[in-house]
Amino acid sequence: MPSNNDIPYLNRGGSGANLSASIDRRIDGRIRDLGPSMLVQVMAVHAGEASITGTVDVQPMVHQQDALGRAYPRQMIHNVPYLRIQGGTSALIIDPKPGDIGFIIISGRDHTHAVTTREPAPPASFRQFSMEDCVYVGGFLNNGPDQFIQATDSGWRIVTPGTVSIEAGKVTANCDIETSGDVKAGGISLKQHTHGGVQSGGSRTSPPS
Template identity: 35%
Template sequence: MSDRTNAAISGITPNSLSGEYERQRQVVEQLLSRVRTAYLGKVVAVSQNGTVEGIGTLDVQPCVSQLDGTGTVVEHGIVHTVPYLRIQGGSNAVILDPQPGDIGLVVVCDRDTSSARANRDVSAPGSLRKFDMSDSVYVATVLSGPPSQYVLIGPNGIDIVSPVRIRMLAPTIIMQADDQIGLQAGASVDTAAPVIGLDGAMTQGDGGFGGGAHIRSTLTADQDVVGGGKSLHDHTHRDSEGGTTSPPL
């Protein structure tokens, strides 16, 4: 390996110690090299997996390896118990926990955060360490493959896609549209409630899913029921003498 390459790796050049300024600059550069600010990290393990319980932690391995003075690549070890970002305000949150294999941005706090994390409050630093990887925080995934479950917000609207299920749970759920709400299922649409109210005309279509209606209990109509153009309330029958009967009483 050339002297120039060795110098680039070690940070020491033939002129590094040629004068007081160069010596001081070399000292400053060596000290700055120990200041960790942010790095790309690969998630190895996660303590939570989409659960509502408190924000978990993860184990992460820095993606950019180290180089020794001879240029030999030395991988970083695993940084354990790293807290990660969850979008939360008070008791409101969007739960999207990182997954093993994600590669994301990890920032390094400037002081020891162990006491503040343990107490979840303002605390004295746990030690005198500064800019140490032990005080890392996983901020967000930045390198990953295409998702199979996602919320897409684009110029054509919002898509919520899941290959498993989508569930909404609340005391009251309101779906409101100025134009149209469409429900479509490949197998069935089940609606269950003690009372189901419909305010509007009902139409049975003649498309591929068209068919009859089956009601297991009594059907009650306050006005009338019409079948094949005949009124259930006002219909008549032919009598034996060729006349017509009176409507149902």
């Protein structure tokens, strides 16, 4: 008669129900080991200016719980790369701000080397599905913006309380341009400029040609 040590661990107990329960517990344990993607709040931003994408420090917003249902806040995650909408050398730069709410996506392996070198690299350790290996995507559940670019049924709408600055070699517009303000070219006002050497009379100048 075989000893208890000769019986495979999952078969001890002698019933299919025990075997199924043991397998379920092992699967459940492995799932719990996976780092969950979750909502986070940005606590600090380490922006990389226009030349390179920066990182954020984020605080997970979903607490852990023990068997009695007691909540335990998770630790802050530091130096998390954030998403920038970019293709080649063209980008839309809107860096996160402290207080933003976004989402972290967990990598399956330790991506430290790839993040540091920005090149394909082997895993830095045997760590798997760790919350330390994540990227930040924002934003969700945030308040309404003060400045924005909006696509509407009638066209594009640009709103800002500040100044719109365009730095380009040349701007070409194949459309009518209307403004309630003034237009200046070379420091000369379209509304306020005057012409010298004009003889008084009732005539009008011809339209520009």
